[in-house]
Amino acid sequence: MTPFVHTGHAQRVVFGAGSLGRLEEEVDMLKARKVLVLSTAAQREQAERIGDMLGARAAGIFDGAVMHVPIETARAARDMAASLNADCAVAIGGGSTIGLGKAIALESALPILAIPTTYAGSEMTPIYGLTQDGLKRTGKDTRVMPRTVIYDPDLSAGLPAYFSLVSGINAIAHAAEGLYAFDANPITHLMAREGIAAFGRSLPAIARLSGEGGHPDLALARSDAMYGTWLCGTVLGSVSMGLHHKLCHTLGGSFKLPHAEVHTVILPHALAYNAAAAPQAMEAIASALDAGNAARAIFDLARDNGAPVALRDIGMTAGDLDRACEIAMQNQYPNPRPLDSAAIRKLLQDAYEGIRP
Ligand SMILES: NC(=O)c1ccc[n+]([C@@H]2O[C@H](COP(=O)([O-])OP(=O)(O)OC[C@H]3O[C@@H](n4cnc5c(N)ncnc54)[C@H](O)[C@@H]3O)[C@@H](O)[C@H]2O)c1
Secondary structure, eight states: OOOOOOOOOOOEEEESTTGGGGHHHHHHHTTOSSEEEEOOSTTHHHHHHHHHHHGGGEEEEEOOOOTTOBHHHHHHHHHHHHHTTOSEEEEEESHHHHHHHHHHHHHHOOOEEEEEOSSOOGGGOSEEEEEETTEEEEEEOGGGSOSEEEEOGGGGTTSOHHHHHHHHHHHHHHHHHHHTOTTOOHHHHHHHHHHHHHHHHHHHHHHHHTTSTTOHHHHHHHHHHHHHHHHHHHHHHHSOOOHHHHHHHHHHHHHOOOHHHHHHHHHHHHHHHHGGGOHHHHHHHHHHTTSSOHHHHHHHHHHHTTOOOOGGGGTOOGGGHHHHHHHHHHSOOOOSSOOOHHHHHHHHHHHHHTOOO
16 A cells, blocks of 8 residues: 555544434533534524523523624624633534634634534534635634534434535535545545445435435435535545635635535536546546446436536626636646646536536
């Protein structure tokens, strides 16, 4: 075997349906006495449930988390944590709420306990983002990593089928780019293949059975998807991302397109762009999805299960494609196929129109 380096991050993961029941024990292990609960306004009810479970240890709820962590929101949450003398924050929600927890930890080193309810995977990474004056700045710092993650698939039961699909494909993107990352290793490969396969099994089942709340296969599929989230998020936190993540960052940041949907639309095209330069990664993705071609398999997974496949359907305008290409070309970043302006412009056009790669 060729030599390699793998950095594992110290985190405790508690996994399984009903594992939220272990919250108190987990908070005890963090020696927390005053807990600030974080959520979006839409998930206030779930935050209140956490507060009830924590009893006297619940110091307060901040329910102002929003997409891309605006600096004003981060400051308000940091101030609330400081004024309550909080010694722990519990973030229940998707990447936006967990991102807010990271913004608090970045300044205060407050321990974060994350309870993910989407499949974005942020809880497993040292990557944080903060938006100031319309610009999103990202960085890496191990201080922001949640100390404990409780993956309870029951908490994703209310995630609509549409958002489950796009969020799951967002997670697949982490693993897919992880498979051709220059700093990948056999361990991240294992996790990436297993994570993609978990989503390949679970997303069609979630799309099919979501109307049938109590179906036992739906609970199994939700559990599989959470397992995939853990794996794909860990890959994102362990190796470098390429063209796909760069394009999504550009489209989400500069053109205000919705995060998970952008990942869903771009991934098949980014994979087609890199296919000839990364044949082993493509084979691994295709085989995890039980398909013949990686890019087409992702496109079909989205299209056949009700997720968007065209940028024009998620808010992009044709007049912005040139500028998107220019921004994406501005910085160099690792990618198996060298960055070619004309080819990336074509990729964006195909994605805009929703052409099957
Ligand atoms: N730093 C990282 O490693 C990393 C990784 C992935 C994503 N992100 C960031 O995360 C953000 C996107 O996160 P996201 O896609 O999870 O969306 P989100 O956290 O913005 O959630 C979208 C909406 O769905 C609601 N929601 C979440 N779970 C729900 C559930 N189970 N039932 C009903 N509603 C629910 C939320 O309250 C919110 O209103 C972006 O800002 C992205 O940049 C960061």
